[in-house]
Amino acid sequence: MSYPTGSSGSGRLPSPSLRPWAGLPWIWAVPVIALLIAGWLGLRTIADRGPLITISFPNAEGIELGRNEAARTTIRYKNVELGRVVSLGLSDDQSHVVVTAEMRSEAEPLLRADTKFWVVRPRLEFSGISGLSTLVSGAYIGILPGGGARGARDFTGLQNPPPAQGLVGGTSYTLTTERQPFLSDTAPVYYHGVKVGEVTEQTLSDKDGSVAIRIFIYEPHNVLIRPGSQFWTSAGFEASLGSQGLQIETESLQTLLSGAIVFDTPPAAMAEAESPAGSQFTLYRDRKSAADSGDPVRVFYRVSFPGPLHGLAIGTPVELRGIPIGRVSALRLEYDASSDEIRVPATLEIAPHRIATESEAAIPRDDQKAATEATNRLFERLIAKGMRARLAPDNLLIGSRVVDLEFLENAEPAQLGQGEPYPELPTAPSTGLDDIARSASTFLDQLASLPLGELIGGMRDMVKHADAVVGSPELKRSVKQLDRTLADAGQFARDIRTQATPLLAKLNSAADQLGSTLALLGNDPRSSTDLARTMSELKDAARSVRVLAD
Template sequence: MSEPIEEPELPAAEPVPPSRWRMQLVWLVPIVAILIGGWLAVKAVMERGEEITISFKTGEGLEAGKTKIKFKDVDIGVVDTVSLSPDHKRVIAKAEVVRDVANLMVENTRFWVVRPRISGGTVSGLGTLLSGSFIDVDAGNAAKARREFVGLEEPPVIASDVPGREFTLKGVGLGSLDVGSPIYFRRLRVGQVASYQLDPDGRGVTLKVFVNAPYDQFVRTDARFWHASGVDMSFGADGLRVETQSIVSIIIGGIAFESPPESRVDTGAAAGTQFTLYPTRDDAMKQHDRIVDRYVVVFNDSVRGLAVGAPIDFRGVVMGEVKAIYTRFDPATNRFSIPVEIEIYPERFTSRYQDGQAGGRVTDDPRRMANYLIEHGFRFQLRSGNPLTGQLYLAFDYFPDAPKASIDWSKTPPELPATPRALQSLQDSVSRLMTKLNNIPFEAIGKDARDTLRTTNSMLAQLDKEVVPKARDTLGSAQSALDSANAALQPDSSLQQSTEDAMRELTRTAASLRTLSDYLAQHPEALVRGKPEQKP
């Protein structure tokens, strides 16, 4: 009988309690979803751009979610919202720019809306007619960051990264200039007008101009700027002269600059240097004298044709100009006079640039020199500068017949004597002659002449009655005497024959006397002894 098979003993099962921390597979999916969502959120926050606020005067061209912000034609952001400011005076555009360009949002960064514009002879923004308006950016270079900006209403003429220098011009008027008007140097366009504004006192305008590199090096410290708008015409010894910069400057205006021809300055002007803006090139290139003496010349005759700015001529050399013209009434004499205020430039009498040195006065005692000139007959006189227009100028010259005069140094400015012009002197002479003629008693003279004529007529009538018949008889007798004399002088008359015989006798007598005279000249002793007898 077979033995029974022994089965192995199995270990006893021991119960194990379930763990509280064991993760169920069912929770794996939501956990992964949460992690992905968190990562996306963090990524979105990290990639979120910088928010900026730009205020504009109007909302033209701005549209939320569509208007882009561009820098060098690259999209760097978009406008999120467009709303009005709390005071309803401006439009607030909130935008988001990419984080990579956040460092461009600094103090002097500028924003403006690009739309079609025509300014300063240039047309810009035509591409926005199809693509729509956008906000352009001019990146600044400041160190301080900024997130709120005030947008420009007009695009800046000069970008921040354009090399060159900006200068300030002071002028009397703007003329035909505008933002973007060209700046010329030797008829080359080298810059443009950046901005302009009226001075606080209202007496002029201030312009900011930008000259591009490398032309900015030619703006010397003695540079002269002038309006290049229109056409400058002048008549000279060589005929008509016409000057202009370009056709563009004639239409939209412009500014030109240049250093004086005799300039020896090589130093470039620093950025921001202020210059004067002159109306014309001739005004800009005038000598700018350091020494100016102010006087007054008093005229008693008319100054019609004399204008402020008229030159003062000394034998062909301009030595000054007229600054003001007034009228003055003298209660003591009850007469009007015309004081003309002038400026004299003593440097014009010396070599201004002799040996590279600036000129000065002729003498160290200008009063003594002025007194000497006036005492020796130098005077101011009005003369015609242009017979066609009637313009006058002041001439300072020597007049030997001028009455004695002196300078009144007690007045400010001192008064210098003048002499009437030649035409005025002629008029004065004619006036004096007419005064003398008016003093002649022509009426009494006429009455006397009528009485004399009446007496003469009476005498002529008496002569016709008494004297004329006697005169007629006398003339008849004279005619008879003349007829008798004429008959006596006929060739066949007895008087004529007797006269011829007498003349022949006189001729023979004269011949005998001549023979006697010759003989006595040879034999003077004959007067005592007589003529000797001739021997046989």
């Protein structure tokens, strides 16, 4: 092997030639770009990473903490993922579970002091089935942003989904009642049969024991809530037996199972301004109580009815000319020492605005004292014209009564009594059941005075005589003889019918011949004279035959 030698032939290697560097090869750009992308992704991940929050739940049902991130339970708002569960453990006292979740940065504005979290999973409720989509995608944690201070990190999860408040527009109101009605946690609110809201919360007051019920009315139905709106509960089934017979009202199956709140706004109340959020209303037990609440003032009177008060109870209607104007609000037993008797006075609660009055006698609507005085003056005039309070039957089947303010003819003079605590109305004897009882008593007295023994004995004798006559041999022979006579009469009638036909034919022929003869004789005057003589002789002959027949 030979090696190249230098130009001088000395056998040394040639010296390398040096040139300036022209730059790195393009292949070095690949790792640089990859490094830049990795750095950008890292910065993006750090920028997107939001805060860590903790949520306390009663249990971990539906929450998954998988081995990889994709298997972990997500946190969603309007079906947009805002975070994932990163850890799951028990609280220090082991009373609940604590879920730690990593949120995205865009979720920061939603994390407020009153933000609510709950587990979305399939649920069977009175209103239907919800959360069916989670059967495929799996359960997730829902979020409902609040309106409190921002920056909250610790939250208490809800066991059940929150009401629609916050998910849709609307307004919240508070209803108060003395007793807890039959209502589920999310009972519906109806207006004219249409669902316009729902119950959001029910709390018991520690001060007076009343129940406060918060409701949420959806937009645009919240404009129906006015200061004059009336609310009442509906159990889905109502039955009443009154003067109009048996009345049954039914609602939907949901109302029957969960209860409901119904409200109405009278036309006059629609002229008022809309009620602001948080307004309080009274929740009544039924429609009738709510309707009675529309009267601005109430005036009370006392009345003492003579005789027994069977069928009179608290709530008994008070009617004027058949129109309800109030009710019985109280009944009590009182001992009158002056007469040594027990009386049962009733307190009547009158709604005076149900009686239309003229402008000069108008009853104030916002002044209880002035309304009471005006109503007393009105009743004094009516009493002077014969108005009296008396008990009248309402339903004979169940024995209920009404207090009837009726105008009586030729009524004895009376006036409005100035008693305590309320004025006393004059009364009149009861009608209806008492009259029937008195009539029945009179009838029984008259019936008892009759000689029933003698009457019954006489009737027995008559029956015996009639039986003897019917069974006597003479009557039997008479019946047989009558039967034979009727048979002979029938045979005679048949014979007459048989012989009458040829006789009628001969009479018709004789009549024709007589007609012809009369026609011939009519033309001859002498024949007429002879005919008259002949007819006279025929009459004499007929008379002789009749005498002979007799």
